[in-house]
Amino acid sequence: MLDIVVIGAGLSGLTAASILRQAGARVQVLEADSQIGGRIRALRDPGNRRTLGDLGPTWVWPKYQPIAARWLATLGLATFEQFNQGDAVIAGYGPAPFRQPLPGQDGMVRIAGGPSALIDALSNRIGAASIRTSTPVVGLSEDGAGRVAVRLGSGEVITARQVIVSVPLRVAGMTLNLPWAPQPLIDAMRATPTWMSSHAKAVAVYERPFWRDAGLSGRIASRIGPLVEAHDNTGVDGAPGAIFGFVGWSPDRRRRDPGGLEQAIRDQLAQSFGEAAAQPIQLVIQDWATHARIATDLDLSQPADHPDIGPPVLRQAHLDGRVRFAVSEASEISPGLIEGALAIGEQAALGIVRQAV
Ligand SMILES: Cc1cc2nc3c(=O)[nH]c(=O)nc-3n(C[C@H](O)[C@H](O)[C@H](O)COP(=O)(O)OP(=O)(O)OC[C@H]3O[C@@H](n4cnc5c(N)ncnc54)[C@H](O)[C@@H]3O)c2cc1C
Numbered sequence: 109m110l111d112i113v114v115i116g117a118g119l120s121g122l123t124a125a126s127i128l129r130q131a132g133a134r135v136q137v138l139e140a141d142s143q144i145g146g147r148i149r150a151l152r153d154p155g156n157r158r159t160l161g162d163l164g165p166t167w168v169w170p171k172y173q174p175i176a177a178r179w180l181a182t183l184g185l186a187t188f189e190q191f192n193q194g195d196a197v198i199a200g201y202g203p204a205p206f207r208q209p210l211p212g213q214d215g216m217v218r219i220a221g222g223p224s225a226l227i228d229a230l231s232n233r234i235g236a237a238s239i240r241t242s243t244p245v246v247g248l249s250e251d252g253a254g255r256v257a258v259r260l261g262s263g264e265v266i267t268a269r270q271v272i273v274s275v276p277l278r279v280a281g282m283t284l285n286l287p288w289a290p291q292p293l294i295d296a297m298r299a300t301p302t303w304m305s306s307h308a309k310a311v312a313v314y315e316r317p318f319w320r321d322a323g324l325s326g327r328i329a330s331r332i333g334p335l336v337e338a339h340d341n342t343g344v345d346g347a348p349g350a351i352f353g354f355v356g357w358s359p360d361r362r363r364r365d366p367g368g369l370e371q372a373i374r375d376q377l378a379q380s381f382g383e384a385a386a387q388p389i390q391l392v393i394q395d396w397a398t399h400a401r402i403a404t405d406l407d408l409s410q411p412a413d414h415p416d417i418g419p420p421v422l423r424q425a426h427l428d429g430r431v432r433f434a435v436s437e438a439s440e441i442s443p444g445l446i447e448g449a450l451a452i453g454e455q456a457a458l459g460i461v462r463q464a465v
Pocket residue numbers: 115116117118119120121138139140141144145146147148163164165166167168243244245246274275276279283303304305307308309396401402434435436437444445446447448449
């Protein structure tokens with residue numbers, strides 16, 4: 109039986125692992141963090157585990173993303189329209205904030221339960237016993253017997269016939285010991301920014317989406333901030349209500365003044381949607397820049413560009429065909445996006461399956 113280690117339990121790694129499991133392989137997923145999902149993370153109701161808001165991605169575009177459309181159908185996940193009825197609040201484009209409808213993006217939809225529903229469905233397919241969390245990998249080498257030695261932070265070594273590295277390329281290039289890796293591969297990994305890794309997202313949860321009563325869409329477009337862009341993040345059931353926003357403050361400013369940021373977000377929400385908005389049931393700020401397994405110093409010091417399609421060396425099999433990289437930014441299709449993660453996860457898994465037959 110094929111035995112395969114997948115490093116990283118984000119969407120790419122879990123997609124690859126679920127395909128390999130279905131193909132009959134023995135798969136072990138190793139995740140450094142205490143939870144799975146990588147950049148996909150939900151704010152959950154502690155009582156019933158229902159998703160209250162998205163701390164990572166929110167949207168997919170299945171009309172234009174055939175791989176996402178196919179996986180949503182396969183996993184039985186429904187989508188619904190991003191709520192965008194009524195006026196947006198626009199600030200910093202005139203002497204005072206004003207209201208105006210802002211068109212949404214064509215084909216942009218949300219997944220019922222949020223993108224974390226993808227993570228839950230894939231991990232159910234893989235089985236909890238095959239996923240180890242809080243298990244950082246520190247290096248990969250040949251074991252001298254035709255297998256790959258996967259070294260863990262604990263000192264333990266696991267050997268596998270095939271390894272898929274589903275870790276952000278820069279993180280892998282800067283933190284994993286890969287003595288066999290050719291310099292062009294290391295250079296390409298380090299040159300690839302990790303999409304959205306320097307960003308922070310705020311989610312505010314309310315009993316209900318009361319802004320809708322006032323003809324507001326929940327959308328904010330602001331040059332003043334701290335939220336430069338915000339959207340209604342209420343779930344498909346219509347309650348509780350939620351707003352999410354992208355924080356415009358730099359990673360350094362966020363780190364220096366977390367209390368000031370929270371207060372400024374409350375003030376901005378109140379100014380946009382009325383006083384009630386200053387007192388959400390919960391206000392959570394997820395700062396991806398502080399997540400060392402997602403964002404590197406390079407990601408924080410350079411402009412947060414959307415990744416281009418990287419060179420083919422990122423998609424080739426290495427170490428005599430035994431090591432592949434599968435993380436969204438390595439994909440030739442929609443790098444950086446959910447679509448890219450699904451595409452490269454599939455590609456890496458099918459590469460192994462084809463090699464085996
Ligand atoms: C705020 C935000 C908003 C976004 N919005 C959208 C959106 O609306 N639509 C969209 O399509 N995309 C969006 N994205 C991008 C989307 O989230 C990513 O494309 C996708 O989640 C990437 O999945 P991945 O598995 O390739 O990588 P990741 O999710 O980064 O997974 C990598 C995993 O590797 C683990 N890891 C790292 N180092 C090690 C190690 N040494 N050992 C073991 N494990 C390790 C990490 O902990 C992580 O779990 C957004 C991202 C963010 C952060």
